[in-house]
Amino acid sequence: MNKEAKLAALRHVLARHGLPPHRPAAPLGHAAADGVLGGGLRPGAVHEVFAGDWGAGGFALLMAIRLAAAACGGRGGPLFWVRSDYAALEYGALSPTGLAELGGDPRHLVLLRAKGAQDALAVAADILACPHVGCLLLEMEANPRMLDLTASRRLALAAEESGVSLVLLREGARPEPGAAHTRWRASSLASPPDDDDGNTDWGNPRFAVELVRHRLGGLGKFLMEWDPQAGLFVDPLFVDPLPAQLDLPSADTSLRHPPPLALRARGRGA
Amino acid sequence: MLQHRRILALWLPRLSTDRLIRKAAAPFAAPLIVSVKANNALHVHALEARAERLGLYRGQPLANARAMVQPLCVAPHDGRADAALLDRIADWCDRFTPLVTLDAPDGLYLDITGAAHLFGGEAAMLALVVEKIAAQGFAVRAAIAGAAPAARALARHAHGAIVAPGGEADAVAPLPIAALEPDDKCLRALRHAGLKTVGMVAQRLASELSERLGKAFVRRLQAMLGRMEEPLAPRRPMPDLMAERRFADPIASRDVIAGTLLSLAQSLCGLLEREGRGARLLQAAFFRADGKVERLAVRAGAPLRDPAIMLRLLNQKLDALADPLDPGFGFDLIRLEALLAQDTRPLTVSFDANENARRQVDFLIDRLAARLGGHRVLRFVAQDTHIPEAAAVAIPAQDRDTFDSAAWPVKRRAADPPLRPLRLLERAEEISHVMASVPDGPPGRFRWRQCLHQVARAEGPERIAMEWWRSGVSGSAKTAKALTRDYFRVETREGLRLWLYRDGLYRETGLAARWYLQGIFA
Numbered sequence: 017m018n019k020e021a022k023l024a025a026l027r028h029v030l031a032r033h034g035l036p037p038h039r040p041a042a043p044l045g046h047a048a049a050d051g052v053l054g055g056g057l058r059p060g061a062v063h064e065v066f067a068g069d070w071g072a073g074g075f076a077l078l079m080a081i082r083l084a085a086a087a088c089g090g091r092g093g094p095l096f097w098v099r100s101d102y103a104a105l106e107y108g109a110l111s112p113t114g115l116a117e118l119g120g121d122p123r124h125l126v127l128l129r130a131k132g133a134q135d136a137l138a139v140a141a142d143i144l145a146c147p148h149v150g151c152l153l154l155e156m157e158a159n160p161r162m163l164d165l166t167a168s169r170r171l172a173l174a175a176e177e178s179g180v181s182l183v184l185l186r187e188g189a190r191p192e193p194g195a196a197h198t199r200w201r202a203s204s205l206a207s208p209p210d211d212d213d214g215n216t217d218w219g220n221p222r223f224a225v226e227l228v229r230h231r232l233g234g235l236g237k238f239l240m241e242w243d244p245q246a247g248l249f250v251d252p253l254f255v256d257p258l259p260a261q262l263d264l265p266s267a268d269t270s271l272r273h274p275p276p277l278a279l280r281a282r283g284r285g286a
Numbered sequence: 287m288l289q290h291r292r293i294l295a296l297w298l299p300r301l302s303t304d305r306l307i308r309k310a311a312a313p314f315a316a317p318l319i320v321s322v323k324a325n326n327a328l329h330v331h332a333l334e335a336r337a338e339r340l341g342l343y344r345g346q347p348l349a350n351a352r353a354m355v356q357p358l359c360v361a362p363h364d365g366r367a368d369a370a371l372l373d374r375i376a377d378w379c380d381r382f383t384p385l386v387t388l389d390a391p392d393g394l395y396l397d398i399t400g401a402a403h404l405f406g407g408e409a410a411m412l413a414l415v416v417e418k419i420a421a422q423g424f425a426v427r428a429a430i431a432g433a434a435p436a437a438r439a440l441a442r443h444a445h446g447a448i449v450a451p452g453g454e455a456d457a458v459a460p461l462p463i464a465a466l467e468p469d470d471k472c473l474r475a476l477r478h479a480g481l482k483t484v485g486m487v488a489q490r491l492a493s494e495l496s497e498r499l500g501k502a503f504v505r506r507l508q509a510m511l512g513r514m515e516e517p518l519a520p521r522r523p524m525p526d527l528m529a530e531r532r533f534a535d536p537i538a539s540r541d542v543i544a545g546t547l548l549s550l551a552q553s554l555c556g557l558l559e560r561e562g563r564g565a566r567l568l569q570a571a572f573f574r575a576d577g578k579v580e581r582l583a584v585r586a587g588a589p590l591r592d593p594a595i596m597l598r599l600l601n602q603k604l605d606a607l608a609d610p611l612d613p614g615f616g617f618d619l620i621r622l623e624a625l626l627a628q629d630t631r632p633l634t635v636s637f638d639a640n641e642n643a644r645r646q647v648d649f650l651i652d653r654l655a656a657r658l659g660g661h662r663v664l665r666f667v668a669q670d671t672h673i674p675e676a677a678a679v680a681i682p683a684q685d686r687d688t689f690d691s692a693a694w695p696v697k698r699r700a701a702d703p704p705l706r707p708l709r710l711l712e713r714a715e716e717i718s719h720v721m722a723s724v725p726d727g728p729p730g731r732f733r734w735r736q737c738l739h740q741v742a743r744a745e746g747p748e749r750i751a752m753e754w755w756r757s758g759v760s761g762s763a764k765t766a767k768a769l770t771r772d773y774f775r776v777e778t779r780e781g782l783r784l785w786l787y788r789d790g791l792y793r794e795t796g797l798a799a800r801w802y803l804q805g806i807f808a
Contacts, residue, residue, distance in 0.1 A: 069780070069781075069782070070782055070806055071781070071782070071808065073708075073709065073806075073808075074708050074709075074806075074807070074808025075808070077708065077808070078808065088643065091640070091643075093643070093647075094647055104712060105712055107709065107806075108709030108710055108711045108712070108805065108806055109709065109710055109711070109712055110708070110709060110710075111674070111677075111678065111706060111707055111708060111709060111710040111805065112666040112668070112677075112678040112694065113668075113674070113677050113678060113694070113695075113696075113697075113706045114704060114706045114707045114708035114709065114710075114805070114807070114808075115708060116694035116695070116696050117696055117697065117698045117704035117705060117706050117708075118704055118708060118808060121693075121694065122666045122668075122678070122694050123665075123666075123694065125665070125666065126651065126663065126664070126665055126683050127663075127664045127665070127666075127680060128654060128658065128662060128663050128664070129658075129662045129664070130658065130662070131658075135657075135658065138657065139654055139657060139658060142650065142653060142654060142657070143650065143654070146646060146647065146650045147646075148642075148643035148644075148646045148647050148650075149647065149650070203781070204780075204781040204782055204783065204808075205781050206742065206777065206779070206780070206781035207743065207777055207781075207783075217703075218703065218743055218777060219702075219703025219704065219745070219775060219777070219783060219807070220703045220704070221704070221708075221783075221807065221808035222781070242808065244698065244703070244704055245700055245701075
């Protein structure tokens, strides 16, 4: 190959990296959040969810369902969930019945049980390389050494290349630098109080989430409710005005998040 | 034309002592014998050639042997080590034919039907096998015949015999009656009748023999004479199709191995295509020059006959090995087998984007299964039961035939919130310090994982009775005495939505009912 052709090829590569392919955003359904995000979550990017408490797992999964439904040109693709054996013990195994009740389709879910963080990352790279996957939910416990800036950047590039979105659920982890497009902190939110007639309408998943990082725009704090019938997030009608709830999740979550089993077994529980 | 079966029988008469001598790497100072305890006394189980020349024999009481020869090296019999060694030798023999059958405790059958010409004919092959095994320090006897019992008898009594098809009866005729391996009673009866060779026994009428010696003996005789075929059970499943390559000089470089795998995959795919089949289960076997055999098996979710995909799956498996493939001094044979081949529909290029995407995802699942193992790549199937933890089972995603397309059963009505939790704990965890009203009130507060939770809202009970009609089927004692559960959907003051149950009704358990937390709603 002569010099000019080489240069042209390099320019082509550079141009391609400079201009990311246009992919329509996957709206969450929550008007305020979609507004801040510029229409919705960006497909082919890494979205990181840090756990404020037990609710974070549900939030990340619902987010992944939204992304998977919008993937592959709107046709939707299968959702891959990679988690370690330990995570299933600590945070509970997925119940497909529960997923179906929330409007998801368990038939489109593939669950991968990795032995550890290294396996999980290797498998994630494989999955992100297949453009027909709807979304990948990668569950990472704590701050594994393997998931450094390089690994995170590599995941982001792979997602960008194939257009497969990655939801990275970080349980019991400290925030650290990474290549995520958005970063969220999620915890569960109490249900609304009874209305005047004494009807109780509670039990839909509700979250208090904070968008703590966004590469292309503003941040914000949102209260969201998942509408299982429509399969999207909505603005909650009533908010129980408990002061603790309006105080959105803070950095210190140790009081609300129960200590992991392993720690308690060693007698170092919080 | 029907091909006659050809069986090569191998006998390693001194397997136990040869093993010990090989391990010691130097001859023992005194004649070596291996002892075994039978009828509360030690007996000679195996002995090396030196000891035999001194007049010792198998089955002799050890005390007698010690009295005859001093000094003696005596080692205890180790049946498991012997069996493991025989297994390794059988592994090594896989390079001559994939159909190797163990003839425990000290023999092997190699089904060499249609394989001898690869080694320059039966005589050359027999010589090669014997030479290679003898070079490893084993005493070995071998013979080839059309039936396994005949080959076995000839290996023991006429080393090196090669019997043409149909000639078994004549070949075994001059062998002593010991070749028939009669038990003591039979042997006495035969001696009494003055029968000294197999030929003499064979001349008698079958009815006459079975009257005196039993049907089993006659069956053995008929099989040895080649009049009756007995099936052999090979150690490994017989591959449906295979391709292999031998190397005069062992190969060790990664590139050559990868190139060989590719060309093997191509020839295997050619065979598969000719038969209109695809491989579901692939196995690559690497035969090391020093006798060790490494096997890698890969499953495919759909019948497969694309060499590039085969190679990718194999490479995935190779990469995922905990300790990488060690060529040692090199591999002298690499074989690729389709252990299970299935009919395929002819491959057509699909213009349907959905079909194409599905195929790509299926291939991805195969690759992931090759990396992690099939049991770690899962999909869910709904079960017809009310018991929450049994309502779904996770099965390998590669078993595509078992998935149905029916929608998942949902309990929730349109306006309801979810009635089943998103996550179920692997085992329901007991909660303590529960305050609840009798008989079926929800808990007011409880302690779980060291945190005290105040219940803000609760709904229930939803009563789920255990399936008494299944207790016998599933067979577990746990199901048999399982109690009815009263489930409550609760929300704590912190906003956690949890699924709790009381195990048993108060009238069954009294006030000491136990409470469990089973699931977490989103």
